[in-house]
Structures are given as structure tokens and as C-alpha cells.
Amino acid sequence: MxxxxxxxxxxxxxxxxxxxxxxxxxxxxxxxxxxxxxxxxxxxxxxxxxxxxxxxxxxxxxxxxxxxxxxEGFGLEADETRRLAYISAVLFVATGWTASSGNAVMTGLVGLAAVVIGGLACLALRSGPA
Structure with a gap:
């Protein structure tokens, strides 16, 4: 504007x-x-x-x-992009833990969040800061 x-x-x-x-x-x-x-x-x-x-x-x-x-890019700073990658890694670990607990719905939700945040982190890392 x-x-x-x-x-x-x-x-x-x-x-x-x-x-x-x-x-x-x-x-x-x-x-x-x-x-x-x-x-x-x-x-x-x-x-x-x-x-x-x-x-x-x-x-x-x-x-x-x-x-x-x-x-070009998302305009995210390198620290913010790294945080996304770390959160995604923690969520992937949490997915494995919830899978062992037997709660399929929670495993699916945490796994979906891990994939989405991991995908955003990969895009942000590839595009670099604006």
C-alpha cells in the first residue's frame, strides 16, 4: 500500500x-x-x-x-528459519513417541504438523532472506 x-x-x-x-x-x-x-x-x-x-x-x-x-524469498532471518527446522525435528521425535503410545489421532496430528513445519523450513532455507 x-x-x-x-x-x-x-x-x-x-x-x-x-x-x-x-x-x-x-x-x-x-x-x-x-x-x-x-x-x-x-x-x-x-x-x-x-x-x-x-x-x-x-x-x-x-x-x-x-x-x-x-x-525473493520469505524474508525470514536465518535464526527464524533455524527455529522452524528445530521445531520440525522435535515434532518428528514427538510423532515417534506418540506412535508408541497407541494414540493414532494424536500421532497423525503431530506428524502432520511436523511435515508442514518441516516443509516451510525447507522452503525458507532454500529461498533465503529477501
Missing amino acids: TRDGEVAVRQHGQETAVATPGLGETVLVDADGDEPTVHVPTGVAVEYHDGAGDELKTDGGRLADRTEVAA
Whole structure:
């Protein structure tokens, strides 16, 4: 969700915003629809560029040819991911203990929880922090 004074890009259900305090309102680029849409507040000058031949200007600094940012993973810290793995291991041990007690319902519930939490831990470990 964007706030006033941001430039935001929405793509694949995720929104990335950059604070622009001088803007006062939000500029939103929505690439999720059938046709990409740019929402610009009234009172903002809009310039159209047809191709790569248009020269970009800076305030004296260096202009990067391309800047790319990708957000991947669950954004879990390494400690949180390890905790998930440890909890899953404890639940697998508890599954074995409840199986020996003869309570099939409890064994099934604890085993299911162990598999789900273990699966989440594996996904989080493979995806890394965002």
C-alpha cells in the first residue's frame, strides 16, 4: 500500500515504493493489468519518451545504465528459519513417541504438523532472506 509522497511499481502482486517527499502525492506504475497503467496525480508534468535515443539528464552525478532490484524469498532471518527446522525435528521425535503410545489421532496430528513445519523450513532455507 502506497502513501503520499511515493513512487511505486506494482508487479506480480508485489509493490515496491521509493519515498519522494517533494512529490506530495503518489505516482503508481501498475504492471499487473492487461495493459500497464501509470497513475499520475493532477498538477504533475508528464513527458513522453519514444525510444532509447532520448537522453536522460542528471544533476552532475553519474547516471547508471540500469538499476535492478529483486525481492525473493520469505524474508525470514536465518535464526527464524533455524527455529522452524528445530521445531520440525522435535515434532518428528514427538510423532515417534506418540506412535508408541497407541494414540493414532494424536500421532497423525503431530506428524502432520511436523511435515508442514518441516516443509516451510525447507522452503525458507532454500529461498533465503529477501
